[in-house]
Amino acid sequence: xxxxxxxxxxxxxxxxxxxxxxxxxxxxxxxxxxxxxxxxxxxxxxxxxxxxxxxxxxxxxxxxxxxxxxxxxxxxxxxxxxxxxxxxxxxxxxxxxxxxxxxxxxxxxxxxxxxxxxxxxxxxxxxxxxxxxxxxxxxxxxxxxxxxxxxxxxxxxxxxxxxxxxxxxxxxxxxxxxxxxxxxxxxxxxxxxxxxxxxxxxxxxxxxxxxxxxxxxxxxxxxxxxxxxxxxxxxxxxxxxxxxxxxxxxxxxxxxxxxxxxxxxxxxxxxxxxxxxxxxxxxxxxxxxxxxxxxxxxxxxxxxxxxxxxxxxxxxxxxxxxxxxxxxxxxxxxxxxxxxxxxxxxxxxxxxxxxxxxxxxxxxxxxxxx
Amino acid sequence: xxxxxxxxxxxxxxxxxxxxxxxxxxxxxxxxxxxxxxxxxxxxxxxxx
Numbered sequence: 001x002x003x004x005x006x007x008x009x010x011x012x013x014x015x016x017x018x019x020x021x022x023x024x025x026x027x028x029x030x031x032x033x034x035x036x037x038x039x040x041x042x043x044x045x046x047x048x049x050x051x052x053x054x055x056x057x058x059x060x061x062x063x064x065x066x067x068x069x070x071x072x073x074x075x076x077x078x079x080x081x082x083x084x085x086x087x088x089x090x091x092x093x094x095x096x097x098x099x100x101x102x103x104x105x106x107x108x109x110x111x112x113x114x115x116x117x118x119x120x121x122x123x124x125x126x127x128x129x130x131x132x133x134x135x136x137x138x139x140x141x142x143x144x145x146x147x148x149x150x151x152x153x154x155x156x157x158x159x160x161x162x163x164x165x166x167x168x169x170x171x172x173x174x175x176x177x178x179x180x181x182x183x184x185x186x187x188x189x190x191x192x193x194x195x196x197x198x199x200x201x202x203x204x205x206x207x208x209x210x211x212x213x214x215x216x217x218x219x220x221x222x223x224x225x226x227x228x229x230x231x232x233x234x235x236x237x238x239x240x241x242x243x244x245x246x247x248x249x250x251x252x253x254x255x256x257x258x259x260x261x262x263x264x265x266x267x268x269x270x271x272x273x274x275x276x277x278x279x280x281x282x283x284x285x286x287x288x289x290x291x292x293x294x295x296x297x298x299x300x301x302x303x304x305x306x307x308x309x310x311x312x313x314x315x316x317x318x319x320x321x322x323x324x325x326x327x328x329x330x331x332x333x334x335x336x337x338x339x340x341x342x343x344x345x346x347x348x349x350x351x352x353x354x355x356x357x358x359x360x361x362x363x364x365x366x367x368x369x370x
Numbered sequence: 371x372x373x374x375x376x377x378x379x380x381x382x383x384x385x386x387x388x389x390x391x392x393x394x395x396x397x398x399x400x401x402x403x404x405x406x407x408x409x410x411x412x413x414x415x416x417x418x419x
Contacts, residue, residue: 087389119408127403134396138389192407342388349399356403360410 021050172223183211189359204265250301257294
């Protein structure tokens with residue numbers, strides 16, 4: 001079975017588990033509503049978050065599949081030489097195992113569950129869930145660095161300059177990975193029982209999932225659609241230039257929006273709550289301004305994507321090769337290396353750890369209330 | 371350089387040393403974060419409650 005099919009199968013299994021949790025949750029609620037059973041609030045919340053949590057990991061597994069597809073298809077299968085099938089399958093399998101175990105980070109402040117249970121499922125399993133994501137990050141970034149270094153002799157980080165940043169698919173794959181890393185870094189304090197107290201139900205949470213879902217998933221699938229739609233209708237993309245501008249616009253918009261959310265959340269701006277102006281802190285508005293600005297830029301990027309897709313369908317096309325101007329050719333001339341990706345990702349991991357330990361320091365520095 | 375580079379045809383024969391090391395690093399990072407939350411609880415509880 002090809003790796004991409006394997007990954008899509010993992011996404012499908014997570015989807016089935018999600019549906020199973022949904023079935024239990026809503027059957028339970030219906031039975032309670034018509035008076036057949038007594039409500040067990042904790043059981044309901046657990047199954048509800050089994051539905052809500054696992055649903056997010058269908059996206060994640062599918063996004064990773066899309067990223068493998070983007071990098072392999074758009075390098076004319078050159079990158080496929082450098083993706084270790086066995087390694088990537090291990091990472092997909094671990095993603096499935098830890099997704100099932102890590103429901104508990106949604107009930108970290110629920111007083112009905114024991115601390116040990118919340119810590120085991122909410123914090124420990126969630127941290128272990130980051131392991132397969134980190135493994136995939138190395139498989140993808142490593143494949144890209146090996147592809148580039150096979151074509152060009154570069155320094156340790158020189159391959160980054162040689163990446164074809166102008167190619168929409170490659171740019172989409174990298175932007176998606178950056179969004180995932182940024183969103184993943186923000187998730188670490190959230191999934192940890194103690195620092196979560198500082199970040200719970202603030203806009204920090206929105207920053208996390210806007211980066212992972214709106215950023216990473218959407219960008220990966222936008223990039224893939226630039227490949228799939230022309231394949232389906234056998235027509236050239238209406239505008240390759242617009243697709244490049246669109247991806248950069250959307251990515252920059254999401255970065256600004258999420259950074260605004262993260263800063264506002266860091267200083268306690270709540271989510272899901274109407275906040276009268278006299279109760280909010282005055283400096284929140286400067287961060288929510290960033291949020292609004294980033295949102296507008298991202299919407300502009302979204303409109304460009306929809307326009308390009310509709311125009312591609314309606315456009316009569318100029319004939320010729322469907323993917324003309326969209327593929328990047330690499331020739332294997334040198335000995336490939338993944339060392340640059342290894343070192344770069346190691347530095348990123350260290351930064352994530354620093355943020356994680358800072359969140360403990362921050363909690364410990366809070367004024368005591370007893 | 372971190373590891374001696376491999377030729378193209380050698381990439382797909384089992385896990386490379388670099389990949390094995392990356393798996394260990396990822397697991398160690400996950401475990402450090404996990405252990406921190408478990409051992410830090412009593413002291414943080416004393417601070418917050």
